Amino acid sequence: MSPTKPGSAAAGATRDTLTIVDNRTGRQYEIPVKNDTIRALDLRQIKVNEADFGMMSYDPAFTNTASCMSKVGFIDGDKGILRYRGYPIEELAEKSSYLETAYLILYGELPTKSQLADWSSNITHHTFIHESIKKFLDGFHYDAHPMGMLISTVAALSTFYPDAKDIFNPDSRRKQTYRLIGKMPTLAAFAYRHSLGMPYVYPDNDLSYSGNFLNMLFRTTELQYRPNPTLERALDILFILHADHEQNCSSTAMRGVGSSQVDPYSATAAATAALYGPLHGGANEQVLRMLLEIGSVNEVPAYVKKVKAGEKLLMGFGHRVYKNYDPRARIVKRIAYEVFDVMGRNPLIDIALECERIALEDDYFVTRRLYPNVDFYTGLIYQAMGFPVTMFPVLFAIPRTSGWIAQWEEMLLDSEQKIARPRQVYIGYDQRSYIPLEHRS
Numbered sequence: 362m363s364p365t366k367p368g369s370a371a372a373g374a375t376r377d378t379l380t381i382v383d384n385r386t387g388r389q390y391e392i393p394v395k396n397d398t399i400r401a402l403d404l405r406q407i408k409v410n411e412a413d414f415g416m417m418s419y420d421p422a423f424t425n426t427a428s429c430m431s432k433v434g435f436i437d438g439d440k441g442i443l444r445y446r447g448y449p450i451e452e453l454a455e456k457s458s459y460l461e462t463a464y465l466i467l468y469g470e471l472p473t474k475s476q477l478a479d480w481s482s483n484i485t486h487h488t489f490i491h492e493s494i495k496k497f498l499d500g501f502h503y504d505a506h507p508m509g510m511l512i513s514t515v516a517a518l519s520t521f522y523p524d525a526k527d528i529f530n531p532d533s534r535r536k537q538t539y540r541l542i543g544k545m546p547t548l549a550a551f552a553y554r555h556s557l558g559m560p561y562v563y564p565d566n567d568l569s570y571s572g573n574f575l576n577m578l579f580r581t582t583e584l585q586y587r588p589n590p591t592l593e594r595a596l597d598i599l600f601i602l603h604a605d606h607e608q609n610c611s612s613t614a615m616r617g618v619g620s621s622q623v624d625p626y627s628a629t630a631a632a633t634a635a636l637y638g639p640l641h642g643g644a645n646e647q648v649l650r651m652l653l654e655i656g657s658v659n660e661v662p663a664y665v666k667k668v669k670a671g672e673k674l675l676m677g678f679g680h681r682v683y684k685n686y687d688p689r690a691r692i693v694k695r696i697a698y699e700v701f702d703v704m705g706r707n708p709l710i711d712i713a714l715e716c717e718r719i720a721l722e723d724d725y726f727v728t729r730r731l732y733p734n735v736d737f738y739t740g741l742i743y744q745a746m747g748f749p750v751t752m753f754p755v756l757f758a759i760p761r762t763s764g765w766i767a768q769w770e771e772m773l774l775d776s777e778q779k780i781a782r783p784r785q786v787y788i789g790y791d792q793r794s795y796i797p798l799e800h801r802s
């Protein structure tokens with residue numbers, strides 16, 4: 362390949378390629394560009410000599426590396442857009458139900474009437490859990506974090522369903538999908554009841570997905586639990602908003618662990634563990650703790666000062682992808698008021714609103730493009746509905762299960778995917794000889 366001067370006629374010709382000049386050798390390479398992306402493996406031909414391993418790209422935390430091709434979800438972080446399979450999140454939140462959205466996310470199209478009826482019936486008929494799972498739950502300490510219980514019991518499901526190992530069998534995958542989406546609320550609700558020392562409430566298959574979840578959480582002596590329709594719908598919308606968010610930390614865990622061809626329960630346990638962290642799904646819990654720590658509207662400026670000094674994070678603000686208002690946060694803020702109309706106003710909302718007001722005007726947040734994310738207002742809703750803060754990440758994990766399974770299945774069926782195995786840039790010692798203990802200083 363002959364070198365081309367930048368700005369020359371040849372350089373001006375448009376082609377879907379990237380020309381790289383290696384100034385170490387003077388060699389030039391032309392690399393195909395597809396979907397505004399180059400293949401990292403195309404860099405490997407760039408070598409100083411034949412013994413050279415070849416060029417790699419270094420991208421800690423994958424901030425600019427696409428690890429897959431996906432048709433599930435689309436985010437435009439600059440414009441604040443989120444779509445599932447092409448459908449805007451705002452429309453789904455207004456018109457769809459969680460189970461319908463889960464079907465869309467998994468199978469790519471909105472279901473027909475009969476498909477939706479079958480799908481809902483199949484999920485509903487997989488809501489019960491094996492009685493032995495209750496024994497695991499009983500083994501947890503009374504104040505065990507429900508996320509820890511959820512992670513452990515989802516993993517335990519793999520021991521009850523060894524057929525789940527048959528991951529390349531579509532019938533088996535479909536069955537595990539029903540079981541996972543059906544049983545996650547039951548595991549979550551049982552974990553919650555265990556923490557209260559209250560008897561477990563079995564699923565009521567006459568109720569909706571979110572209505573049944575409320576039943577398993579809150580039913581006491583009623584012969585038949587009737588969820589408040591506003592709360593039931595609010596929870597269902599929150600489930601829709603949390604169903605998928607493309608290649609986030611937990612989906613990446615699902616894909617990465619699933620790429621070893623382990624069963625989907627074990628992979629879902631890994632994804633749930635990833636979601637537990639305070640920088641991911643655990644952030645909604647941290648937002649509530651932060652608002653309680655701030656304590657009053659008057660204390661907000663002092664707290665923001667600490668954030669700007671790097672002593673604290675403003676939890677529920679910032680996002681790796683959204684550099685504009687998170688579209689989910691806007692919907693959540695509206696739902697918050699609907700829930701407050703039923704349950705009473707959560708006094709922490711005033712502190713949250715003041716945090717948002719100051720942050721949206723302050724140079725520190727404006728220049729870093731830090732806006733409220735989905736977690737900023739969800740905690741206030743959950744608290745108003747009567748959930749303890751430890752349940753907040755659990756409320757995220759339940760709906761995200763459909764997204765995780767869709768991502769997992771897409772990965773399994775993608776012929777380009779293999780076991781996930783990143784490279785490293787080794788910067789440690791070169792070879793050295795073992796030093797006997799008596800010679801070490």
Ligand code: ACO
Binds near residue numbers: 639673679
């Ligand atoms: N409060 C204060 N400063 C912040 C915040 C925040 N919440 N988020 C980012 N920043 C600052 C960083 O300190 C950094 O400043 P610098 O350039 O002076 O060093 C700058 O903004 C860029 O931030 P990064 O940490 O590089 O952004 P990254 O994309 O790695 O992090 C993350 C994204 C993890 C979400 C981050 O914004 C954060 O920690 N937010 C708080 C936790 C949170 O709400 N997580 C929920 C995310 S949504 C979800 O998972 C569902």
